[in-house]
Amino acid sequence: MTLEVVSLDPTPDQLRYTFGGGGEPLLRVQPGTVVELTTEDCFGGRVRTVEDLPTRVCEFPYLNPVTGPVHVEGAEPGDTLAVHVIDIAPARDWAVSTTFPHFGALTATHETAMLHDPLEEVVWVYEVDREAGTCLFRPRRGGPEVELPLDCMHGTLGVAPAAGQVFMSITPAAHGGNMDTPELRAGTTVYLGVNVPGAQLSLGDGHCRQGEGEVCGTAVEAAMRTVVVVDLIKGGAPAWPRLENDEFLMSTGSVRPLEDAYRVSQRDLVGWAAELAGWDVLDAYQLVSQAGLAPVGNVVDTNYTMVAKLPKRFLPGAAAFDGVHARLRETGAAYLSQR
Amino acid sequence: MTLEVVSLDPTPDQLRYTFGGGGEPLLRVQPGTVVELTTEDCFGGRVRTVEDLPTRVCEFPYLNPVTGPVHVEGAEPGDTLAVHVIDIAPARDWAVSTTFPHFGALTATHETAMLHDPLEEVVWVYEVDREAGTCLFRPRRGGPEVELPLDCMHGTLGVAPAAGQVFMSITPAAHGGNMDTPELRAGTTVYLGVNVPGAQLSLGDGHCRQGEGEVCGTAVEAAMRTVVVVDLIKGGAPAWPRLENDEFLMSTGSVRPLEDAYRVSQRDLVGWAAELAGWDVLDAYQLVSQAGLAPVGNVVDTNYTMVAKLPKRFLPGAAAFDGVHARLRETGAAYLSQR
Amino acid sequence: MTLEVVSLDPTPDQLRYTFGGGGEPLLRVQPGTVVELTTEDCFGGRVRTVEDLPTRVCEFPYLNPVTGPVHVEGAEPGDTLAVHVIDIAPARDWAVSTTFPHFGALTATHETAMLHDPLEEVVWVYEVDREAGTCLFRPRRGGPEVELPLDCMHGTLGVAPAAGQVFMSITPAAHGGNMDTPELRAGTTVYLGVNVPGAQLSLGDGHCRQGEGEVCGTAVEAAMRTVVVVDLIKGGAPAWPRLENDEFLMSTGSVRPLEDAYRVSQRDLVGWAAELAGWDVLDAYQLVSQAGLAPVGNVVDTNYTMVAKLPKRFLPGAAAFDGVHARLRETGAAYLSQR
């Protein structure tokens, strides 16, 4: 298997902070290309010690930088971009997490507005041991340390939004963006509806791991060395981002309130299952009701994200998007075996 | 190990439809007693064929019958009732699921009120194969059948509410009730705050399996033969139901909107982890943010239910509620070995 | 006009704290009877000075006492109870309001659970001048005092719930209860669906005035001398409480999230308008969209309450509930002229 492999390692001033908005793409690739890229962490790498409070070292809106956009040749509105994640590896031997004033699920925010003072701003620095596959949680005020397994993922991945809109990179919506779901790990293919020529793929916000909901507002944030393979399906654009791995089909929804995110993701999964299995939609509704999973993505961003998952073994013989996941899985295996 | 084992097999007219409300308990037991009991399905066993539409054969408010209440001797307000589920087995070789007018997550309801006509009322009958451990999904309008693994659970388990309140059995709230989480399976211990003398435990709404969210409104509904062991911890009443199995600590929250259910469950888990590990609450917030799971319980009942889960391996040395789960696990093992 | 007038002045130990739950009614009346009654304030009269913090002087669940239940002879499930408020007058020359830990719309609560400490608990005592028709706001920490006009209302009015349920008096739902809408003032008729024989009407939680939403959690709370006339319409039970005054028809909805309360109230109003005017439901939807008002009731109680209002002048010739409001208005006028 001959692989087309290109690299994308943006300089700090090349980082972007929005989805959409034009400007020159950082890279142009043909469908089928493997892209080795680097991403900076959500703090732009400025939070390095427990003294580096984000409100002091970071400056709005220069948060959550993304790498991209990547222009995928031939992608037109209505097409489906498939992005298969081959590998995500921490770029440094440390990562950080923080509280942030008026951000998170268990605090008053600018939108769940209250009269409370913000919670204390605190930084946690994690030691990352890539060999051992762990990151070390050190409580700031005593008590046991905990070694947590690495489970690397990207919080943010998306394309340019529809209707000429430009969204901050911290917003998740129909274009993808900052969905913050742990499901977006290596081995997963993301399907995104294309809204503009070239799709304009960007990604960032690497996490060494993240709990479901990202309840404090930030994960184990890390710069990453990431490898993806990008492919294109003509037509078939899903209304909301979909994911697939070897075991599950997944639909997402990113809106508020959280029950609407649940509704969007489940509605999409029901329709997808009906189409793949040849069921009536009420039959698919029934099957998903008994066999579907519903983990939370995030409950902290400008939209909340829910994931609806269905084991592929309950859809025998069905191949989503013409089996592109399986093909990209092979590309990924070929790449990794050659590396 | 000598076990105290009693049976509870209510006649149809002994079934109850509320939590709270007094009346004589069906059973009085000492803490430590194993109770073998039967529960009817949520339709009172009246939906048996695809012609038995619930709106024709069932009568409000005689839905979701529960078995109980069981008076636990010595239980006083402020105590903690521990209910360990030893076994849940389908009582029949069939189970049912249905849509129901204006009930479910992907339909207008009495509360998410709209101008739509209800979705079609449809019944699915599942063949239950206890030997094979499966239940068979038969689509009503063609397409592949699917064998689903049995994963039996109770949708409804709770005690009498606080403040003299009486709730329909279909309501989940701080007293437990109709939480509809797949986590309430055999091997799990449920902790409930006691509000009235004797706690007044009831349970029902057995499911052969259920997806997260119970999106169509009903699971694979079945009458069950269930075995629990009931224990009592003086004091320590949790504000919301907690669950524990060999792998996870779990907090629940049952309110609307769904993000508030998420907040309640995560807030409780953060406080619980802080207490068990000896961490400051912000340190526990951080750990849960990176290591917690957040599956949906239900998004269809009068309150929505979220579950917050933390792997116990990240809380080394900690034993919740003085290790009662481990002890009841042994009781369960002893019972099963003697059966 | 000969009026049947009876009095109800409960002793402290006769006050109730729930809707439903049986026990003997405090009073039995025939439809058409005028009832002169007294209600205690939501703190049971225990908060009298700025030193009387509610958490010190009050005891859960003995909050929000109601006067009743009143058994209305002949009321059967499915009937409609009409309660016309003739007069509400403060019983004392003072009233109080407070913050309360973890209660209110701009604070973390037990349901919108967060990690914040509660806001400070503060009491405000208002001077009530019945002659001048004012209550005096005195800021606790300086700045101008403000004379506010009296606009007396009851936060809580309802009947026994359906399905044998018992709810704390602080809960608003389909049975009425703690709706906390400023619309429930003198001159207004409330329509409630009857769930149990005799309806079992109770009311309380008098407010000298209240902003829309009751954002801090409490209004200008006062014991009241109130006069109502009670009437009965056979059948026609509305699903949710409705209100009528000389100018408006009003539907209510009390659920969470707030948009669902909006949906319930608007859905009911659309159906009601269609029925009264003889319009198709989509035509009524259109008219309400252009002519309806939507003030908030409360955003602080266990359910949130929205009111949907339609000016009666846009429904020419229509008389809701057979014109009972106009008749009870006359009864009220006759009573007031004779007093």
Added chain:
Amino acid sequence: MTLEVVSLDPTPDQLRYTFGGGGEPLLRVQPGTVVELTTEDCFGGRVRTVEDLPTRVCEFPYLNPVTGPVHVEGAEPGDTLAVHVIDIAPARDWAVSTTFPHFGALTATHETAMLHDPLEEVVWVYEVDREAGTCLFRPRRGGPEVELPLDCMHGTLGVAPAAGQVFMSITPAAHGGNMDTPELRAGTTVYLGVNVPGAQLSLGDGHCRQGEGEVCGTAVEAAMRTVVVVDLIKGGAPAWPRLENDEFLMSTGSVRPLEDAYRVSQRDLVGWAAELAGWDVLDAYQLVSQAGLAPVGNVVDTNYTMVAKLPKRFLPGAAAFDGVHARLRETGAAYLSQR
């Protein structure tokens, strides 16, 4: 009084569909300038008869055109733009309203996703009588017609968003946009935080009148001849749009769920009142709790809008934004007297 008066009457191809996004402003004005402008209706004027179903004659995303942007000289990020509405008059003798598939508060939508087919798409054409000050509602399927008073307003008014974002004109948020509140009528001053040089003011979506919530999704939609006077306050940018008329101060919040929109608007009003009166924030919280109003703006757009209102007579001596409303009111009076 010498008034600077300019006109802005865009051609169809000059209409915009976003806030933000650069491009040349249509007009540049000095602070203090009166602008006479025209706006097209939300359907771009294409729905003219009951046969003109929006899904047939309109094309996404060419909905809800706005007139602008107007560059206000000297406006810098952090400043406050004051836009006083002097007059809004229907440009034609007809207006329209419609249902629209999966749009509105009493229907499944793309975000409150369900399995229902959409409600029927229906158009209502209103006769507008500018002399009489009425618009005539004609039910499509019989029943009484209703003359409704004109109460003209703009659903959409805003500036370029922060952080380089571009939002569709149908989105209400911190930049203003499609707030759809009936409060935005002649005599009202809108205060908007400036995010980019020149502020880039646009407006559109004129309504002959609108109910609170705009429950069916559209108001009595009309092209308008509108006159505003634009002014600039250096600094003092409010976080969310504020409104002022002769009687009320008003804060807005546009987020989901609706209780968060309520929280945002009330939180802002509490802080504003505290600042103007010199009260402690808890004292202002108390006063707003008793004296504030909370009408719904919209419950149909991509964000929901709530308005928090406080009568200015309860804030004696206070002048918001240095009394600019009173001054612009005079400008408006001078303009009208000279016209």
